[in-house]
């Protein structure tokens with residue numbers, strides 16, 4: 001089959017990755033990769049020669065030759081500390097017994113790791129530890145997984161001469177405030193691994209060792225309970241703890257796991273790898289996978305702890321149908337549900353035409369599932385009316401980056417940030433939205449990289465322990481393009497352009513046009529200050545900083561895309577990076593931080609109505625013919641309807657049926673009342689989900705979904721990394737989502753007969769040039785690969801646009817600032833912007849069904865003290881939030897993070913209905929909604945809004961389930 005090869009430039013050589021700590025006491029056994037110019041050192045350990053890179057610790061060198069030196073305070077991923085004195089060695093010609101974890105190798109050293117003297121010293125150390133440790137090993141939750149126990153065995157401890165009757169810590173109370181883990185200080189050996197993990201890995205600095213000597217003990221923040229401290233519950237300390245002092249509650253309750261499955265977190269675009277640790281068919285712990293190439297063994301509270309929704313009682317496990325949305329649901333067999341849905345779609349298409357139906361793919365589902373849904377819509381329904389939730393988040397990224405660079409994807413891998421000299425974060429809140437990557441970013445910032453933040457709010461990253469933004473540009477919502485143009489103005493007018501890069505890599509005419517445009521006085525920081533609200537001097541300083549270093553990287557999020565000029569801002573960002581030569585090398589680039597776990601994959605898989613998999617336009621005959629030949633159908637050449645167009649068409653009466661897999665547009669999309677009107681106007685709404693979500697309130701068929709733990713497949717993260725998802729438990733409803741789509745397709749008369757998701761991936765690879773070499777076998781071998789992965793880049797492409805842009809020459813685009821039509825005025829004088837919070841994910845359907853609600857039980861409206869005072873609002877008051885399209889109510893949180901005139905809320909809780917007030921305004925190019933700019937008024941209230949009252953009345957009514965009919 002003919003597959004058009006696209007030139008993605010020469011793939012970057014894979015960066016050699018050395019374990020983060022060359023002197024760590026790594027127990028993982030991972031060999032250090034060695035740079036060509038690394039100086040190697042040969043020494044003798046226990047009479048054997050070993051050669052290791054300079055700087056390696058003696059402990060690690062010994063480990064390389066298979067000798068395990070006893071240790072307690074050293075562990076991989078954190079710097080060696082040298083406090084426990086268990087790892088002592090003897091070195092010929094040196095006095096004393098140095099700690100091997102902190103002593104670097106030297107040429108010609110003769111080291112002895114096992115001598116009578118060392119054995120005695122180590123036993124003494126262990127004796128001291130054990131004399132202040134409760135000897136309840138048999139009933140301890142760490143029994144079988146306790147390094148203290150292991151070391152007692154390793155050093156041959158047989159007696160404890162000091163007895164157990166002296167001073168000890170046995171009366172210290174447990175801290176059980178954190179819903180996920182328990183702190184039992186009686187078992188603490190004060191190795192400070194937890195403190196160092198919190199500092200070095202997570203970057204939160206929530207723990208200290210309080211007191212001195214015998215009185216010293218671990219303390220969260222200022223001796224607060226964990227839940228009330230600065231701890232963000234990432235679990236790094238729990239993982240680092242060698243004893244049962246910090247222990248997951250699930251392990252305390254269920255016992256140690258007995259097998260594990262490596263899979264990928266289903267929460268955000270970082271795509272962390274985890275070991276799902278199991279007892280039988282039950283997950284008992286999610287442990288971040290050390291070899292995970294996106295997360296390198298770290299995680300956040302969601303991935304590590306918030307997986308309990310998978311077994312929540314609200315899971316829908318039986319298919320259901322109903323004739324009208326006012327009827328109760330009726331549980332039926334899979335066969336009946338599938339046949340009913342198929343016959344309804346057929347009836348609708350027969351009556352109202354082929355284009356009267358469509359579908360929405362899910363960014364939470366796997367690549368394979370997403371691919372199948374768009375295939376079903378295009379080949380089974382015979383229409384291109386397929387869209388995805390990326391419509392409402394990163395569709396401007398697709399448009400903006402494809403236009404300027406030639407393809408819709410971030411340019412770097414996450415590791416690249418380790419070489420950034422300047423990090424520019426725009427419209428993103430990584431510590432909440434992409435926490436594991438934020439920790440990497442903070443590590444680099446602590447090493448000295450500079451930080452520029454462009455955000456209306458003072459996000460956490462602007463000032464956290466040992467990190468402070470060099471520039472925070474707190475712009476007015478809606479003025480992104482003006483700020484980008486002002487930065488470009490400074491770069492162009494102050495001679496900061498990388499002329500050589502532009503000359504060699506970019507279209508000259510377009511560059512010259514752009515240069516003249518941004519140099520116009522209207523784009524200067526002094527002129528734009530009037531409407532961006534950002535001081536001109538700060539814009540100038542930030543522009544000089546960004547343009548002055550070798551490696552400057554831009555990371556951006558939905559604060560860039562979800563605007564009426566979202567695509568313009570993305571193009572403006574690409575202009576900035578190209579003008580300063582910040583594309584095609586490590587430490588630089590343009591990096592969209594993707595929200596949902598597989599939003600990159602959903603876009604890659606052809607979920608947009610105008611694109612087939614691999615971002616190829618449906619109207620291109622050559623491409624379409626490839627798919628027609630493979631799928632055995634004739635495809636429509638015209639793009640289909642986008643989500644907002646489907647809803648409009650439904651209200652107009654021409655669109656009647658929809659298949660929605662794993663999305664909840666009745667909560668996530670803007671102007672909910674319009675969404676509901678569209679859904680209510682349809683005759684057949686088929687929802688496939690793990691819960692009865694908000695959209696299901698307007699559905700006629702409910703097909704139970706499967707969680708990520710219940711299926712095989714792949715997710716693609718924000719760095720284009722294709723990661724395996726592996727089934728850990730059986731699907732609660734009997735089928736994985738791809739199997740359900742297949743059943744529906746077969747019932748519609750379009751046969752699909754895949755036996756395994758790997759066969760779907762094989763088909764994707766056959767039809768998609770950027771996936772040509774991807775297969776499950778390759779993923780098994782490599783762990784993961786980043787597309788493009790083809791003959792030119794058989795191991796994938798960590799870094800894009802190295803020698804040339806995908807489109808050939810980089811294209812500068814004119815980015816004229818056009819103010820949004822959403823204006824403040826006397827009735828609606830404030831601007832509302834929305835976002836998310838660490839504890840929750842998207843519409844909260846999963847995280848609200850976990851103990852994460854302990855951190856965020858409700859959506860709050862953040863408001864500046866001046867705006868609150870003007871309105872007589874106190875912290876915690878109930879307030880009405882009104883816009884031109886709707887009204888809701890929620891509690892106020894007075895916060896100096898906000899600038900006067902701007903309020904902020906999240907959209908994780910159903911009853912708040914933040915999207916009741918957001919409008920239909922959207923990006924000019926892609927229809928991505930303008931969530932980030934809504935003119936609102938806020939005033940005290942003591943009752944729910946009309947919408948909330950109506951919602952509360954109707955919600956239970958539409959969720960009734962009639963269980964009398966026996967289901968399959």
Ligand code: SF4
Pocket residue numbers: 194197198202204205206207230231232233234235236237238
């Ligand atoms: S859970 Fe994470 S943030 Fe909390 S104390 Fe432990 S390492 Fe620090």
Ligand code: SF4
Pocket residue numbers: 187188189190191192193194195218240241242243245246
């Ligand atoms: S809590 Fe665990 S990791 Fe922290 S000091 Fe105590 S024993 Fe060490």
Ligand code: SF4
Pocket residue numbers: 265266267268269270271272295298299300301302303304434435436437
């Ligand atoms: S939510 Fe994101 S950052 Fe957290 S563990 Fe999952 S993939 Fe990693």
Ligand code: FES
Pocket residue numbers: 025070071072073074081082083084085086087088099100101102
């Ligand atoms: S492991 Fe080296 S001093 Fe603790």
